[in-house]
Amino acid sequence: MNPADNADTTSSPRQREREEVLAKARAAKAAARTIAQATTDTKNEVLLAAADALVARSEELLEANARDIAAGRDAGMSESLIDRLALDADRIAGIAGGLRQVAALPDPVGDVTGGKTLPNGIRMRQVRVPLGVMGMVYEARPNVTVDAFGLALKSGNVALLRGSRSARNSNTALVGVLQDILAQQGLPREAVQLLPCETHDSVQDLITARGLVDLVIPRGGAGLIEAVVTGATVPAIETGTGNCHVYIDGAVDLEQAIAIAINGKTRRPSVCNATETVLLDVAIPDADKLRVVEALQQAGVRIHGDVDVLAAFGVTDVEPATDADWSDEYLSMDIAVGVVDGVDGAVEHIARWSSGHTDAIVTTSIRAAEAFVAGVDSAAVMVNASTAFTDGEQYGFGAEIGISTQKLHARGPMALPELTTTKWVLTGDGQTRP
Template structure:
């Protein structure tokens, strides 16, 4: 075994010490009454707003460092906080406080054949590790959802958001302490090297679940390297198909909303699919609407130029699978809904797919045969969001099929246990 440098050993020791502390306080949080959780969530929201100046000053240091290092605009947008975003973060905690506590909910049960009462109840997962990039709002979202579902939050944010995350966690810990709860219910792990991620995701016995949230590279690294169970969030190569039966103005509005509302989020539309049965003028209108909104269109230059389109970026194979997170979109002309479904099957990341159509059969075909976590019928892909689903702040969008799929809210952050109560029964 390779001997660790003193710096590396200290980093590993810090991760494991914080994981042990999280494990110690997990039983307390698992049985914390709902009113106490809600009081802390509201108090933390109040403190975030009251200390917004400190939070924004810390964020400004991160943004300055990001610009100096050449961070691209999409990542800078994810990293940036503003007074409105800080208020939104605080509002998310208050919203979670108003949601139903899943802990203790009876999922199913009844009287067993031997006269025993049986019930399956929701219980916390325990120590919840979170690995994420750039977005400091995830720090607070993870804390809020972990707390309400009875879990301890062990957070490994990115180096690019170090100052923002440290300030936010300090505020959250101060709020916990003021509510007579241990500061260790939320902790921030070191981020100097990528090795601290490996320390977290292999801390089996101390950490009960790890959730990666960020780029495909980060998610794949966590999934492939973890010995701790993982809840996989996915990248968003989201498609929007415009059928020949669609009302074109409405379809274009939905497409632009999905693409341009906020380009740096995983529910942004990254590929437009256009029915070949649409007129040349209609296809050209779609392309020009995107370009007029400042979107660079990647596609088949020969096909689109023949329709009169200009300034098309020639699309290669990689474009169809790309999560741009920028003012770019891939656009393909496909043969009807079957062609759209086939394209999505080939290139989708399984996040969200949308369709604009008026034909009920076309809509049903799309809903039945597209296998993604969310399918939007005559609606923008931007609606794949825990808050839009009534969940409050989400921990991420799961594109896997086991345990949780789609926006992961409070119930998805619990497991279950069976409680059987008898009167002295023994099994024959």
């Protein structure tokens, strides 16, 4: 059945939008069966050809992007958002390079992840297979459109992309190029599709398309992530929010601790692995506590905390902290500084306030390190290293679709294997069960 047959010519724009999302999801599900069985060679050819085509067709991509930027400026979009939205020749080359990098990664599909022969002679193996249809809800960055396509295709999935309205001309042009390459290589164009973005309701249509969508991943601010994860009736993975802590233990190489805190905070304050809170062991001598804080201040960091607690060891320039200072990401050159009673106090504080992304201890004590690692329940726990290392590239995964802060399916950077599931294949010669 052609999904368009369902269209009701008397329906409202909103109904037509919903019908378009569902029609595209049905087409995606049909395409998924072909993409799941594409060989690694075929998928790599598509990725490399798409990389070349993006560069070759830069002119039309930049024209479309210019329309988005002009509309954004007319709508009063901030220059930092305009910068996220903007493409140029270098950025297109970077996006194309990302596809080539994904082509070079190992294909997880078909990996045998376990197996054995049962006592009755049945041979059992667990094999990696694609998830199927991967929905993505994201904000203005057009590079996510191509990244998501590349990772989805390499892992045998099809991508249903719900990008930002502000990037719609750019996204339409990018997806057009990708679909042309798919068709040239004999694969269904529906392996990547852009969903309507006229209203927020199309997000809801996507995340409730049960039976059609196998996974939805939100990528963006905390509000977007919360809306998708709580509104979804299809499986969703929570990504990204990083309220990361560095606990500096009483037994410590202080210069190392200062370097780790400054690196975690100032390297790229706007990313999810940035350090947002420093916890000082009460056992650190007051002069050393002050050195840590002054070093942060000298690096340009504004200090938030309990004014009295910090004044007790000589810190004067402090913004009074509320609960939000302990619970939220600053994503700026601000940091919260607290004093805790040893590892137990740090673990308590982190259990209460951390988003479960990355939390670090700096210590020379093996006992403190082990207690911290055992007690902190986060996707990554660092010992004597910067929180900035939580990253798919740094972990050696080559690329990532996001950093999962939930516990089911994937925890931490999600790379190609995390975009697959498994199936059990049991081969017998006529066994029946008594």
